[in-house]
Amino acid sequence: MLGNFDFDVIRRALPYLFYEGMTFTLTLTGLAAFGGLVFGTALALMRLSGLKLLGRIAGVYVDFMRSLPLVLVIFWFYFLVPYIGQWLTGASRPISVGAFASSLITFIMFEAAYFSEIMRAGIQSISRGQPAAASALGLTYAQTMRYVVLPQAFRNMLPVLITQTIVLFQDTSLVYVLSITDFLGAASKVAQRDGRLVEMYLFAAVVYFTISCIASFGVRRLQARIAIIR
Amino acid sequence: MIEISHVDKWYSPSFQVLTDCTTSVAKGEVVVVCGPSGSGKSTLIKCVNALEPFQKGDISIDGIKVNDPKTDLPKLRSRVGMVFQHFELFPHLKIIDNLCLAQEKVLGRSHDKAVTKGMQLLDRVGLKEQAQKFPAQLSGGQQQRVAIARALAMDPIAMLFDEPTSALDPEMISEVLDVMVDLAHEGMTMMVVTHEMGFARKVANRVIFMDRGEIVEDAPKDDFFGKPRSDRAQKFLSKILSH
Numbered sequence: 001m002l003g004n005f006d007f008d009v010i011r012r013a014l015p016y017l018f019y020e021g022m023t024f025t026l027t028l029t030g031l032a033a034f035g036g037l038v039f040g041t042a043l044a045l046m047r048l049s050g051l052k053l054l055g056r057i058a059g060v061y062v063d064f065m066r067s068l069p070l071v072l073v074i075f076w077f078y079f080l081v082p083y084i085g086q087w088l089t090g091a092s093r094p095i096s097v098g099a100f101a102s103s104l105i106t107f108i109m110f111e112a113a114y115f116s117e118i119m120r121a122g123i124q125s126i127s128r129g130q131p132a133a134a135s136a137l138g139l140t141y142a143q144t145m146r147y148v149v150l151p152q153a154f155r156n157m158l159p160v161l162i163t164q165t166i167v168l169f170q171d172t173s174l175v176y177v178l179s180i181t182d183f184l185g186a187a188s189k190v191a192q193r194d195g196r197l198v199e200m201y202l203f204a205a206v207v208y209f210t211i212s213c214i215a216s217f218g219v220r221r222l223q224a225r226i227a228i229i230r
Numbered sequence: 231m232i233e234i235s236h237v238d239k240w241y242s243p244s245f246q247v248l249t250d251c252t253t254s255v256a257k258g259e260v261v262v263v264c265g266p267s268g269s270g271k272s273t274l275i276k277c278v279n280a281l282e283p284f285q286k287g288d289i290s291i292d293g294i295k296v297n298d299p300k301t302d303l304p305k306l307r308s309r310v311g312m313v314f315q316h317f318e319l320f321p322h323l324k325i326i327d328n329l330c331l332a333q334e335k336v337l338g339r340s341h342d343k344a345v346t347k348g349m350q351l352l353d354r355v356g357l358k359e360q361a362q363k364f365p366a367q368l369s370g371g372q373q374q375r376v377a378i379a380r381a382l383a384m385d386p387i388a389m390l391f392d393e394p395t396s397a398l399d400p401e402m403i404s405e406v407l408d409v410m411v412d413l414a415h416e417g418m419t420m421m422v423v424t425h426e427m428g429f430a431r432k433v434a435n436r437v438i439f440m441d442r443g444e445i446v447e448d449a450p451k452d453d454f455f456g457k458p459r460s461d462r463a464q465k466f467l468s469k470i471l472s473h
Contacts, residue, residue: 127316127318129314129316129318130318130320132276132281132314132318133312133314133318133319133320134320134332135281135303135304135307136279136281136307136310136311136312136314136381137307137308137331137332137336137380137381137384138304138305138307138308138309138332138336138337138384139304139331139332139335139336140304143335143336147331147335148320148331151322152320152321152322155322
């Protein structure tokens, strides 16, 4: 049965799959993880700030994002952003936002909800004596966070943050609803064009599996190293 | 130097932790605060640099009111060193960087200057060789000495010690106390919460005894150890000095 398979179609499509598809997937994953971490950390700080209103806003945001399917958010956002942009800038017609920008903003906002919960746990894992010692030395709240609390929280949570990024890496394939050529999108296009669905989807699965697996292995190594340092 | 007057602190009306505490620490004076656990001595010392808020009364350091909302607290705290029971070194930073962080970020010293000062103080507490290590690689006693050096790096006008030896193994207590005794002999203004009565005998000018959130006794060292006036202080002393 395997004899009917044409694996050469994969070889021929490799440049397209990786230069276009994988580049997009990795760029989106990287930027979304970074943006999500920054925004998520801000949300976590809001929730832990002790200011009721600020904490409430962040809490509602996180709960809202976490109770919606990602595909729906991607989809909605793509159609809504032009109108929000129009409303914000007062332009006469909807602002055109590229599919990449739209999906990036969506992923940052969506991932921020998850990263904020991770960072919140990380910040809470730091004993209260640490910020006390930092303030006692005269560091301001912002300096205490920047130099003492967040570096430790980030380090403690690094394995979880990377694991979440692996999930994000797989989730980026959902941009297919916007007809974007990410890795899976590229594979799918070749598959349709050449009528080689099984080969292409099999190959895509192998690639996702391999990358995620290597990353997970890296996380386990990292966890062991962090355990020694502490 | 440190003026504490009529300080009250409560978590709820039925949970009073400090009641009408009044005392002072003069420049160059060493004051030891002792008392049974839960008596509010740690809370009181944390109120001094506003790590703990309080509801009534006033505390001022060098004439600056701690509880005035207009006071620049970070600046005031940078002038008062504090040493904690659990050391609280920053575990992600090397020893020398623990000493440099606040010097650079708060006092605005250059990195070179901060390192020079830091090494000088590490040398003083006998830990120059450990500068490039991380806190977790040091023993408890060494960590606490680093913590003292870290506080001294800020050139404080007074030092607060919150049970600095309570978390240490017995054989490490003296290396920390030695550093503190030297500091006292140099004329540093010190407020020390501790159970180390030997230390109090050696360098304290005054001893404050606290119980249930109140300052029960505030007496010169010799009076305190000679004949404490209150029953509670007598009982406490007999318990911790009996063996």
